Amino acid sequence: MRYLPLTPADRSEMLGVIGAATVDDLFVDVPAEARLDGPIAGLPPHASEMAVERHMGRLAAKNLSAGAAPFFLGAGAYRHHIPASVDHLIQRGEFLTAYTPYQPEIAQGTLQVLFEFQTQVARLYGVDVANASMYDGSTACWEAIAMAGRITKRRKAVIDRGLHPHYVGTARTMAKFTGDTIDWKAPKLEADCDTAGLIAAIDAETSCVVVQYPDILGRVPDLAAISDAAQAHGALLIAVVTEPVALGLLEAPGHLGADIVVGEGQALGVGLQFGGPYLGLFGCREKFMRQMPGRLCGETVDAEGKRGFVLTLSTREQHIRREKATSNICTNAGLCALAFSIHMTLLGGEGLEQLALVNHARAQDLADRLAKVPGITVLNGAYFNEFTVILPSDAREAVRALADRQVLGGVSLGRLYPDEEDLARGLVVTATECATAEDIEALAAALEGVLA
Incomplete structure (x- = not known):
């Protein structure tokens, strides 16, 4: 039995308030060719549970899995x-049941985990502060671009050719609604990064320069040189790290002049999982902290002088008025962040x-x-x-x-x-x-x- 709490009159009243004639008007931004106008062709209207299991099993058998x-x-x-211990630990009841610390005083375990996670990310990235995670690397990248715009009061992002095209696509999609300009060209099959071309594109209108480290072709860009060029024009350097294990050998981007460092945390603790859920990492210099999206967990002492944890900064729209929020990202991928943190702890x-x-x-x-x-x-x-x-x-x-x-x-x-x-x-x-x-x-x- 479907749960339909709204009557036709309720729906009509709500549509009238927002100025929509029908529910279909809410989907006008979705291209017509991407919308269904009836049942999915070839999909039976119903089947028994056993029949569905057998059918799905036959489909799954066609895959060539990673292992x-x-x-x-x-x-x-x-x-x-x-390590097997990662999956074992994240399934403990106290972690599975405490999703988001809306009542921090009774979610001390969750807050401590996020505090430790932030510390690990900040040290890995070589930055002063990191937030309590985001959706994935691509959305974290866009949030960094938007953050740079708020800081510099500029609307042009110069993106290196070597940034993952899916990250570029995410930025372009979001920029349609913010008025930001995304300056990017596809890479060339060359052994070296086009550092000179990237630096030449930076001007007085540039809010940020976005560089993947290592880039989509596996090359390692010269972040220090790019940072110097960005600073000379008053722009911020955003470094994007899709493979966090690389920072076990490569110098941390924050130590090379990056103002904001973002990336994907999937490689540690999370697994491939058919493309998600993944884990967005986000860190920056302390002076930019108040413009950082998401939230921060901090350490304090309680009334009895005992160590405790609090939500130090909550700039997302679930915590404050939407127009005051730095982002409408409304989760922190808590379980994936926990898996990342446990794997990092096991490694040291x-x-x-x-x-x-x-x-x-x-x-x-x-x-x-x-x-x-x-x-x-x-x-x-x-x-x-x-x-x-x-x-x-x-x-x-x-x-x-x-x-x-x-x-x-x-x-x-x-x-x-x-x-x-x-x-x-x-x-x-x-x-x-x-x-x-x-x-x-x-x-x-x-x-x-x-x-x-």
């Missing part, structure tokens, strides 16, 4: 080993560095082996665990052929940039600690067969 084959996908979503500083060293070593082994495959050119000179190779033909065809051979061989740039023919031969490959020597040999052998 069932040599796996070299990355480009913003990474397969790392997650030395463990994260060791994990990063293993990742880089596996990527070096992979690059050396692929360089021996006839017709393949390794693009990058410097990289962490991800780099780009150039194939003699469209990489999309090679990826499909590799999957037919039970190898998940990378992310084709043609898929990420379907309108850029110059990028079609590019293939982004990633080797984490989960890639074995046998997996690397399987990919190389499969590529030799596919490209023969």
Whole structure:
């Protein structure tokens, strides 16, 4: 039985107040071709539970899962080993039941977890302060752009060619409603980042410069040089980190001049999970803290002098008047943040560095082996665990052929940039600690067969 609390009269009154004739008027921003005008074709109107389970099982069996084959996908979503203790701990009742600390005095455990999480993110990013998480990396990136606009009173974001195109797409979508200008061009298949071109695009109207570190092709940009150029024009530098494990080896962006650092936390504790839920990370310099979206958990003492935790800053629209909020993001991905924090705690500083060293070593082994495959050119000179190779033909065809051979061989740039023919031969490959020597040999052998 459906629960319909509103009568037709109630709905008519509500529509009248907001000036809409029908409920359909609320969806005018959704393109007509994307809206259903009837039942989904080919989908039966009903079936038994057992029949649905069997059908879904047959569909699932068609997938080639990450753990069932040599796996070299990355480009913003990474397969790392997650200790079993992470999943065990996040399922404890006190964590599953305390979602959002609306009543902080009775949610001390949740607040402490978020406080520790913020501390870990701030140290990882090399910034003064981090918030209690966001939806994912792409929305965190946009929130950073919006924050830079509030700080500088400017509306132009200069985005490096190497920023993930999905992040660019998110920024462009949001900018339609804010009036911000997004200055971005697709990358080129070049070994080095176009730092000179990026710096040349910065002017007196620029609110921020957005740089991915490492970038979508696996290259490592010179953040310090870009920071100097941004500061000379009164703009902020936003660094975007899609692979947090890289910071076990690379210098923290905040130490290289980044004013705001954002990114995706999925690689630590969260897992691939078919694309979500993921975890947005967000940190900045202390002087910009009050313009930061989301909320902050702080440490204090109670009336008895005992250690306690509070919501120090809550600038999201659920806590204050909407027009005063810095963001309408209304969750903090608490369970994913907890998983991230537990994984980070299990690793520790030395463990994260060791994990990063293993990742880089596996990527070096992979690059050396692929360089021996006839017709393949390794693009990058410097990289962490991800780099780009150039194939003699469209990489999309090679990826499909590799999957037919039970190898998940990378992310084709043609898929990420379907309108850029110059990028079609590019293939982004990633080797984490989960890639074995046998997996690397399987990919190389499969590529030799596919490209023969």
